[in-house]
Structure formats: C-alpha cells, structure tokens
Amino acid sequence: xxxxxxxxxxxxxxxxxxxxxxxxxxxxxxxxxxxxxxxxxxxxxxxxxxxxxxxxxxxxxxxxxxxxxxxxxxxxxxxxxxxxxxxxxxxxxxxxxxxxxxxxxxxxxxxxxxxxxxxxxxxxxxxxxxxxxxxxxxxxxxxxxxxxxxxxxxxxxxxxxxxxxxxxxxxxxxxxxxxxxxxxxxxxxxxxxxxxxxx
Numbered sequence: 001x002x003x004x005x006x007x008x009x010x011x012x013x014x015x016x017x018x019x020x021x022x023x024x025x026x027x028x029x030x031x032x033x034x035x036x037x038x039x040x041x042x043x044x045x046x047x048x049x050x051x052x053x054x055x056x057x058x059x060x061x062x063x064x065x066x067x068x069x070x071x072x073x074x075x076x077x078x079x080x081x082x083x084x085x086x087x088x089x090x091x092x093x094x095x096x097x098x099x100x101x102x103x104x105x106x107x108x109x110x111x112x113x114x115x116x117x118x119x120x121x122x123x124x125x126x127x128x129x130x131x132x133x134x135x136x137x138x139x140x141x142x143x144x145x146x147x148x149x150x151x152x153x154x155x156x157x158x159x160x161x162x163x164x165x166x167x168x169x170x171x172x173x174x175x176x177x178x179x180x181x182x183x184x185x186x187x188x189x190x191x192x193x194x195x196x197x198x199x
Contacts, residue, residue, distance in 0.1 A: 022104030
C-alpha cells in the first residue's frame with residue numbers, strides 16, 4: 001500500500017493530536033513523530049504551528065468558508081431558510097470539531113495572544129466566518145429576499161454564535177443529555193433567525 005504524501009500525513013497527525021491533547025500541548029516534534037517524518041520536514045510544509053493549525057481547520061474539518069463565499073456570490077435557487085439551515089448544519093459540525101482543538105488556547109494567556117497575532121498576520125481568524133455570512137446576508141438583503149432594515153452582521157453573529165455555543169454546551173454535558181440532532185437544530189435555528197429578518 002502506498003504511503004500518503006508527507007504533507008497529508010502531517011495534517012492527519014496534527015488533527016489527531018490536536019483533538020486528543022489540544023492545540024496548546026501538541027508540539028511540532030510530537031506531530032512530526034506521529035506523521036513519521038522529521039520536524040525539519042514538517043517545517044518544509046508549514047512555517048509555524050499556527051499555519052499548521054489553519055491547515056487542519058481548512059483541510060480536515062467541515063469547509064464552512066467555501067459555502068459562505070459561494071452563497072454570497074450566488075445565493076442560488078433555494079430559499080433563504082434552506083441556505084441558512086445548510087450554513088447552520090455545517091457550522092455546527094465545524095465548531096463541534098474545532099472547539100476541542102482550540103479550547104486549550106484559552107488556558108494560557110501568552111499562547112492565546114501569540115496565536116491571535118499569528119492568525120492576524122496570516123489574514124485569518126475566527127471572525128472570518130461571521131464576515132462571510134454577513135456578506136451572504138447582505139447579498140440576500142440587496143436581492144430583496146430579507147428585510148432591508150435587517151442588521152446582517154448581528155444576524156450572522158447570532159447564527160454562528162448559536163452553533164459555537166452548541167459545541168461548547170454539549171462538549172460540557174457529555175453523557176448527561178443527548179444533543180438535539182444537528183439537522184433539527186439547524187432547521188429550527190434558521191427558521192427562528194429568519195423570523196427576525198424576513199420581509
């Protein structure tokens with residue numbers, strides 16, 4: 001059986017380690033070892049641990065960004081409610097998988113600051129999905145499919161905030177209460193949000 005390319009092995013190892021021990025504790029040395037390569041080889045593909053983290057988010061987790069950008073350019077034939085439900089479903093999966101990875105950052109103030117500075121230098125960060133959803137909702141507002149007075153940034157923040165909170169809340173209550181199925185949650189969230197911004 002042919003071995004995966006080095007870059008793919010590094011991403012897989014980083015994803016596994018970041019999920020199990022957290023971003024803060026997953027060192028590049030451990031990631032390289034798990035990937036079956038040297039730390040020098042890891043740095044040939046990723047300039048920093050932060051760049052590797054972004055690679056994991058973009059290539060190993062549900063892809064929220066492309067969906068949001070596509071919908072902002074062309075909302076398509078589906079209703080706003082259907083689009084919002086799809087966004088909420090994907091965002092719920094994304095945050096459920098990214099929350100355990102990034103949560104360890106909040107335990108170390110200096111590490112969190114360094115991480116935030118690196119994200120800013122790379123032109124990325126947790127604000128990007130909100131801005132992309134805001135752009136989609138503005139496109140819908142301009143097309144006359146939602147209320148012209150709708151605060152699209154607030155609506156985007158509410159939808160994605162609810163999805164992130166769902167990941168946090170259910171991660172904290174594992175074994176105590178089964179979560180509402182994602183499809184039901186996404187549909188209810190889209191319907192509720194739309195009630196506040198529809199024409």
